Amino acid sequence: MFKRIFWLSAGFCFGVVAVSKAEAYVRANTPDKARQFVLGPDEDNVASRTLGGLIGEFNAARRNREDELSRKYADDMHR
Template sequence: MFKRVIWIGGGVVIGVVIAAKAEAYVRANTPKSAREFVLGTDQDHVAERTLSSLWGQFRTIMDSREEELNRRYIDRARSARH
């Protein structure tokens, strides 16, 4: 289990470093119009917007899955009573 945590943590760190390097490369080597197309008009808060969007998607999926499981178990409990 500890090895998995190390590998996942390492993967996250490598992913963040690669994303930061890619963003810096895009900022340094692309024209403004192309950069705005890739990063959006608010280029100073790309990471925050991305994380916020990912968190929102995660919460939406998690809430829908929780609702599905609750519905399934409630239906199972009701059918067991009858």
């Protein structure tokens, strides 16, 4: 159990570092127009927009799965 938590945490930390390094590289080495195309017009809030999008996508998938399971088990209870 603790190995999984360790590796999950290590992977998360590695991902955060990799994304921040990539974003810094893009900001430093690309022209303004290309940078706006890659990062969007609001360059300072890329992380919060991405996190918000991931949370929204996760919640939508969770709701869909809950609805699917509710329909399945409701049908099983009526038989």
